[in-house]
Amino acid sequence: MIEAQALSKRYGAKAAVDAVSFTVHPGKVTGFLGPNGAGKSTTMRMIMGLDNPSGGRVTVNGRPYAQHRAPLREVGALLDAKAVHTKRSAYNHLRAMAATHGIPDSRVREVIELTGLGSVAKKRVGGFSLGMGQRLGIAAALLGDPHTVILDEPVNGLDPEGVQWVRHLAKGLASEGRTVFLSSHLMSEMALTADHLIVIGRGRIIADAPIQSIIDGQGKARVRVRVDRPQDLLGSLAGEGVTSQVLEPELVEITGVEPRRIAEIALRERVLVYELTPLQVSLEDAYMQLTQTEVEYQSHDLPLTPATPDVQQVPAHMEGR
Amino acid sequence: MATSTSQAPAQQRARQEQLSGVTFGRVLKSEWIKVTTVPSTVILIVTTIVVMVGIAALLAWQTTFLFDAQSNPDMAAQMQAQGAPDAAEISRDIPGSGLIFGQLLMASLAVVLIASEWGTGMIRSTMVAVPNRTSALLAKQLIMAAVSFLVGAGSALIGYVIAQPILDTAELGFSLDADGALLHIINTGSVLALVSVFAMSVGTLIRNTAGGVVTSIGVLLVLPILVAIFGGGTEWVADAARFLPSSGGEQMVATTIQDGDLNQWQGSLVLGGWALVLLAASLLVTKKRDI
Known part of the structure; x- marks a missing residue:
């Protein structure tokens, strides 16, 4: 002890x-x-x-x-x-x-x-x-x-x-x-x-x-979605405080919203969803989120750009971690 | 340390824990293992003995020439006029004549033993095992002082034994119960012991081998030379110089005390005082500072 x-x-x-x-x-x-x-x-x-x-x-x-x-x-x-x-x-x-x-x-x-x-x-x-x-x-x-x-x-x-x-x-x-x-x-x-x-x-x-509660607590729901018109879906989700990342023309990763909500919006917008996969947050993600601000003080040779309210402009490399 | 196997496991465990506490005796044993398991230590100790005995033998041989020269009345008068010392007087100083080199080597060893622990990171293991710190340092000091004493007194004794047959060829041989002879031999060890306490304390304070060696050798051997060169004319400098650690050591092994000089015991107070003050400082500082 x-x-x-x-x-x-x-x-x-x-x-x-x-x-x-x-x-x-x-x-x-x-x-x-x-x-x-x-x-x-x-x-x-x-x-x-x-x-x-x-x-x-x-x-x-x-x-x-x-x-x-x-x-x-x-x-x-x-x-x-x-x-x-x-x-x-x-x-x-x-x-x-x-x-x-x-x-x-x-x-x-x-x-x-x-x-x-x-x-x-x-x-x-x-x-x-x-x-x-x-x-x-x-x-x-x-x-x-x-x-x-x-x-x-x-x-x-x-x-x-x-x-x-x-x-x-x-x-x-x-x-x-x-x-x-x-x-x-x-x-x-x-x-x-x-x-x-x-x-x-x-x-x-x-x-x-x-360890499990750290993974659970930090991990906002992250969902992988295959959809025929991603821009329409993301446009409708924009008001819900989500972040997203377009991986392929028809494949996006959406963070901060439950899969059910995505399905509801897809139904309302009449976009075709052919994959909807909730992703397990790794400890690594949880750790990076926890320590991100702590690390940024230490080594950041680029001036920080002010965070924009437009969530879709979050740089892909930041989010990918 | 053997535990009885007939006891109940819980009892045995409690007993074992009681037996396994840190004691000063155990710390001494640990420090002894540390001193003897680094090859350079052993080499340095052997070198010191060889050098000290060698110098005694050489000086004995040289003194016989001086004696021969002084047996010739003309030469003797001439040499006396030049202030050359009497061969019989010199011969008494022969056993511990290598003391300067002994100090150089044993002071270096004392610094190395403690400063290398900081250099290699070993000190963290040491202080984790003995977290009150003071007993670890005291054990190391005690072992180094004892080794230094034995090296010094032992070398002087061997030096005496080897010098006798050489001196006998010139009727210069003297017995151990001659005036001051035994004290000279013992104090050759005492000086080395006190010098190693002094040097190890400096090494503990500085925590760096090179810095510790330079500082302790500087104070012990270079400072008196500087004082002799630059302070010769000034009375108060000459007066203060008697209280340098090196002067204290010189008086401790002196076989004849000049008028106004400190005697052997007063000399040991001077050198011992320096060693003690630095030892106390090193213990206090180590207790307070981060490792």
Whole structure:
């Protein structure tokens, strides 16, 4: 269980994390999703007691991390794949970390096997690939058999097999009743792994909900329609606050109105509709909609055109995401 | 650390957790593993011993020539007029004569041990495992200080043993219970220990290997040279220079104390004071700052 209350981190005038409050519950995988620079890593470093909050507080299993007698037994974290001395072997790195808690060497060998590092454990970490570095970081996180596992971008640099392994691992740990908190900027990965999602953008929590409700809540109805006279149909729909995109001469995608309403208007306008397909909104769409404004502050080299009331002029490339 | 298997699982788990807390002893063990599992550390320690013993042997050999020269009354008078020291006096300083090089190497090692943790990111692993931070730093300091003491005192002792047969050829040999001889050997270790605390504290404050090495070597070895060159004529500079860390170290290993100079114990207060102040600053700053 991780609880953050009005947690803030300011660097000068800039707030990297701005009074966020959230709770990460045991027994499920909670995804921490946000664009690069949104404050994910800073939040995780504050949870692990590496950065001091500028305001608010965060506790793990009821206490600030630093106040636990055996912190590695409470929380295991992969914060940064490069948190290892490059000239030391993976085995010795884990041994040194284990020694602080009196964790026996047998457990060190166990996590080495578990993470598939057996063949390279005695080699210097400096020669490791990004993926092997990630595996070593995960091995270190699991060393104390902790109740809470925090993984910052765990699939970074992993091959497909490794990605799948992390996914199974996260789900497996959660099914054992542990708290699993993992960050990513890849929504597709979250869709497959997480049960619950906390979305952060520019240091603020944008959404905190079960993954399905985020998909449902953000997704306005989107419908694919094949129609013989699209312009007539769209013209009649224009007053209903919809957006649309013409994909082919007779194929349009209409967002913001229920399929039944489209059928009613088609009937009234006497246009021929020969396909009417409600589309499932992907997490990716939901994410882009949630974070769009947050991202736009960061990189936009084109001046923003004022939003026109005429919905049909929404550029296709914006909507397509 | 072995847990009994006959206990009930819940009990066993509770017991295991109790056993698995962070203790200073465990942090010491962890830091010991860290020091001994980076090859460069071991190489640097061996190099320091070889260099210090080598210098002692060379100086012993050279001193025999000085002794030969001084056995000739004409030469002796001439040399005395030039202010050359007495061979017997020099010979007492032989065991720890490589101290300058020892300081250079062990101060560098002390900086490297802590600053490389920041350089590689290892510090995050360290401070996650030992989140109160102070005990991790103290354990590292203690291990480095102990290693430095053993390297310094050990090298001086080996230097003494190797120098004796060489010195004996010129009737310069002396026993360990000779005036100040044993203290000189022990304090060669003490100086290295305090210098490594000083340097590691600087490294902790600066968090950068190159910057830490330059700063600590600068204060320990370059500053006294600058003071000697530019402050020679000014009385207050010369007076203040006695309280430089390097001057404190020099007095600690001195076998003869000139009038008005600090004695060995006062010297250790000077060097120890510097080391302690910087250590306290490094602990405070590390506690407050983000990692």
